[in-house]
Amino acid sequence: MVGIGTGGSVWRGQPRCRPDRRRDPGHEAGPGTPPESSAGTSGGGGRVKLFLFDDRAADAWRPFSLTRPTGEVRFGSLTLRARIERWAKQPATASFTRSWLAEFTEPGAPPAVPRDHRLNGGGALLMSSRFVPHDDAPSHDYMESAGPVLFVCRNQIAGVSIPEGGEIPDGEWMLDPVEPAGTQTVEVPGRMLDSVWQLVEFGPERLVQYVQRSAGDSAAAPELPTGVHRIGSGPVVFGRDVTLEPGVVLDTRRGGIVLGDRSEVRAGARIEGPFAADTDCRFLGGSYACVSAGVRSHLRGELEATTTFGFVNKAHDGFLGHAVIGRWVNLGALTTNSDLKSTYGSVTMGGPNGSADTGLLKFGCLLGDHVKTAIGTLLTTGAVVGAGASVFGDRSPEQWVAPFAWGASGSAGSYDLERFLITADRVFQRRDAEFNDRVRAWLTGCWQRAVDEASAA
Numbered sequence: 001m002v003g004i005g006t007g008g009s010v011w012r013g014q015p016r017c018r019p020d021r022r023r024d025p026g027h028e029a030g031p032g033t034p035p036e037s038s039a040g041t042s043g044g045g046g047r048v049k050l051f052l053f054d055d056r057a058a059d060a061w062r063p064f065s066l067t068r069p070t071g072e073v074r075f076g077s078l079t080l081r082a083r084i085e086r087w088a089k090q091p092a093t094a095s096f097t098r099s100w101l102a103e104f105t106e107p108g109a110p111p112a113v114p115r116d117h118r119l120n121g122g123g124a125l126l127m128s129s130r131f132v133p134h135d136d137a138p139s140h141d142y143m144e145s146a147g148p149v150l151f152v153c154r155n156q157i158a159g160v161s162i163p164e165g166g167e168i169p170d171g172e173w174m175l176d177p178v179e180p181a182g183t184q185t186v187e188v189p190g191r192m193l194d195s196v197w198q199l200v201e202f203g204p205e206r207l208v209q210y211v212q213r214s215a216g217d218s219a220a221a222p223e224l225p226t227g228v229h230r231i232g233s234g235p236v237v238f239g240r241d242v243t244l245e246p247g248v249v250l251d252t253r254r255g256g257i258v259l260g261d262r263s264e265v266r267a268g269a270r271i272e273g274p275f276a277a278d279t280d281c282r283f284l285g286g287s288y289a290c291v292s293a294g295v296r297s298h299l300r301g302e303l304e305a306t307t308t309f310g311f312v313n314k315a316h317d318g319f320l321g322h323a324v325i326g327r328w329v330n331l332g333a334l335t336t337n338s339d340l341k342s343t344y345g346s347v348t349m350g351g352p353n354g355s356a357d358t359g360l361l362k363f364g365c366l367l368g369d370h371v372k373t374a375i376g377t378l379l380t381t382g383a384v385v386g387a388g389a390s391v392f393g394d395r396s397p398e399q400w401v402a403p404f405a406w407g408a409s410g411s412a413g414s415y416d417l418e419r420f421l422i423t424a425d426r427v428f429q430r431r432d433a434e435f436n437d438r439v440r441a442w443l444t445g446c447w448q449r450a451v452d453e454a455s456a457a
Contacts, residue, residue: 048123048161050088052081053096053115053174058129061196062351063368064326066403067387067446068104069095069112070129074309074324075199076206077258077276077292080129081109087133088125095129096174100449103442106327115171124168127151127159128177132202133190135209150183156192196366197349197358199324203307204290208274211235211256224250234273239263255290284315294327296431304339305362309369311431322362326369326387328427337379339364350384350399352457358382368403370424370443387446390415403450412454417447 058070071081071092078086085091092110096117104112131153148166151158157177162168169177179185193199215235222238224230227246234252239261247267250257255274259265263277268285277283277293284300291303294310301317309327314320316333323337339362341347347363348355365379368387373379378396385391386403389410397408406415421440428435 048125048163049093050085050090050125050127051094051096051119052084052092052129053126054098054129055177056175057194059098059175063366063384063386063403064196064324065098066450067101067326067369067443068106069097069101069109071095072104072106072109073199074292074294074307075132075193076203076307077210077278078206080132080193083132084127084129087137088127096126096171097129098449100445101442103438103445105438105442115174117171119168123162123164123166125159125161126169126174128157128192130193131158131188131190132193132206133188135213137189148183150179150185151188152179152185153188153190153192158188158190158192195356195358197356197360197363199307199366200305200322200363201358201360203292203324204274204305207276207290207292208255210276210292211237211258211274214258214276215256232273239279260295278310286317306364311433320364322360322364323366325367326371328369328424329367329371330373330427332373332375332377334375335373335377335379337365337383338381341381347382348399349382350401352400352402352453355382355399370420372423386412386450388415388420388443388450402454404447413447413451417444420447 052069052071054070059065061070061073064073072079081092081095094111094113096115097112099114101112102114147163149161151160157179160169214237222236225244225246228244228248228250230236231249231251232253235256236250236252237256237258239259241262242259243264245265245267248265249270251270251272254272257271257273258276260277260279260281262279263281265271265283266285269283270287271283272289275288275291278295280296281293282298284298286301288299288303290305292307293299294308294312296310297308297312299312299314301314302319304321306320306323306325308325311327312325312329314331318331318334319336321337321339344361347358347360349358349363363382365383365385367385370388371385372390374392377391380396380399383397383399385401386405388404389401390406391397391401391408393408395408401408402410402412404413404415404420405411421443424443425435
């Protein structure tokens, strides 16, 4: 059995250089016990189990880092975890993450494990949740070495492969990865996401690639119902039992369109590619351009360059642009965000410790999981709304809204925990989802963490 090293571990060394900011080229996990790595065979050639880890940079990805491991963030049309799984050619066994997320549970997600958990036995492939491999990046040969292999992407540590019997890095290394002396190093094609706003900056590129991959080599479109119009020669891909009403326009001149199983597009909707919708989505009318819609998202109005994680309810008019919307979010009628400053200058993003310059001309908002907004809510450019916040009041919210705030200017945790959980239970029931004790424990832990952080500030 292999335990985690102590102070004399070989996984002590020097950090790599600062991030390289160049652009790119081109069902529910059960509670169980924390996993042990037992896959792989002795020596080279053994397949080891895949684990993801969140480092210090990933911990800062507000508002999403409060409620979910970073690997469960949607980037383009896949989670960051799914991208790494595809690269590694195997599913993730677990995500090493922040301690209060130990009860995290979501369909398709592996267990969340605190970083200080001791990983014993076998080998391990530990990959940073911020690593985005190129679609054609090879992986198999890298994992057949008899010794440890450090994966480096653009001068940052992307992960490490440890064969059976090797010393496995501990939680301190995961938080601040360093390069130990004498370790084999391999450069892996891709990029490391340095900041949460890069979900907006680079998401459209990944959406284009996803649509192209889904369409394959064919540009042929399925037979369209009478009254549905297609513009352009880009690919159109439908899942099973997709419904389109007369009066729908599919514009593929800038990219293809993918509609998942049982998606519904109602009359008056204009969809412009690149566009991808997961299963059971509804598009109730309006304009959609460069949108990635997570499972069971119900959307209406004008949306541009926007990603939803899933179970998002925006059933009324209003604008969302250059935005990332967490899971179980409900937006009141006419909720609108700004994604461009009147000066055409760089947009700053809100945060608990002040604003940060994104360097982007267009950046709208980030809304955490379980956010609710009142009718007519106006979100300023670069707004960040913490998870669980209920936004309402007689003035527009500030650029930063605290998690679990009650009202636009409420403090963290001012939304009473029991009232929040009762509402979340009702919302789950409306979508035929189970609000069980594990979900309750997960959200309670997130609420408590938000309160503790505010008290310590």
